[in-house]
Amino acid sequence: MHKDVGEIFFTEEAIAKRVVELGRQISSDYAGKSVLLVGVLKGSFVFMADLMRNIDLDCEVEFMEVSSYGNELQSTGVVKILKGAHFEVEGRHVLIIEDILDSGCTLSYLKEYFLAMNPASFSICSLLDKPARRQADIKADYLGFVCPDVFIVGYGLDFAGQYRNLPYVGSLRPEIYS
Numbered sequence: 001m002h003k004d005v006g007e008i009f010f011t012e013e014a015i016a017k018r019v020v021e022l023g024r025q026i027s028s029d030y031a032g033k034s035v036l037l038v039g040v041l042k043g044s045f046v047f048m049a050d051l052m053r054n055i056d057l058d059c060e061v062e063f064m065e066v067s068s069y070g071n072e073l074q075s076t077g078v079v080k081i082l083k084g085a086h087f088e089v090e091g092r093h094v095l096i097i098e099d100i101l102d103s104g105c106t107l108s109y110l111k112e113y114f115l116a117m118n119p120a121s122f123s124i125c126s127l128l129d130k131p132a133r134r135q136a137d138i139k140a141d142y143l144g145f146v147c148p149d150v151f152i153v154g155y156g157l158d159f160a161g162q163y164r165n166l167p168y169v170g171s172l173r174p175e176i177y178s
């Protein structure tokens with residue numbers, strides 16, 4: 001385990017197992033359709049890479065980049081689109097892939113943003129959910145795990161750009177950010 005990690009919440013094995021289940025569920029729900037997977041950079045890229053290989057459908061992959069954090073632990077609530085939807089959305093089955101739903105500000109902003117472009121459908125797949133901290137009225141259609149209300153890193157999630165490469169999801173020791 002990395003020396004800065006306090007506790008592991010979701011092991012590499014547990015994540016892999018859940019990702020297979022999510023892929024199956026998505027493949028069956030969208031059977032016969034082609035889906036546009038839109039990853040929200042940067043946090044979602046590890047999850048997305050594993051998830052898409054468990055989706056048995058015609059699919060395309062696109063990315064957007066959004067920022068609401070800076071180097072802080074709390075969302076600023078102000079969502080900035082750094083890289084927008086530079087691809088066709090109208091008439092397509094859009095499935096947004098996120099690392100974590102926290103305040104919900106990012107995804108409720110993105111939902112409005114996409115619905116304005118008339119997709120055939122719009123759904124959200126998030127690896128993690130911290131319902132305790134929700135401000136916006138939004139939930140994931142596909143969810144990996146509910147997680148405790150602590151700051152977590154790993155499997156794509158960062159603190160100040162670090163720890164995305166950890167293969168598990170865990171908390172940081174408080175002395176790292178205090």
Ligand code: IMP
Nearest residue numbers: 043075101102103104105106151152157
């Ligand atoms: P929201 O807009 O507050 O729902 O925040 C969503 C984004 O904040 C996620 O996509 C993550 O990038 C980031 N985030 C929220 N909670 C955590 C955490 O515990 N660790 C790392 N990043 C987080």
Ligand code: MG
Nearest residue numbers: 041042043099
């Ligand atoms: Mg993110």
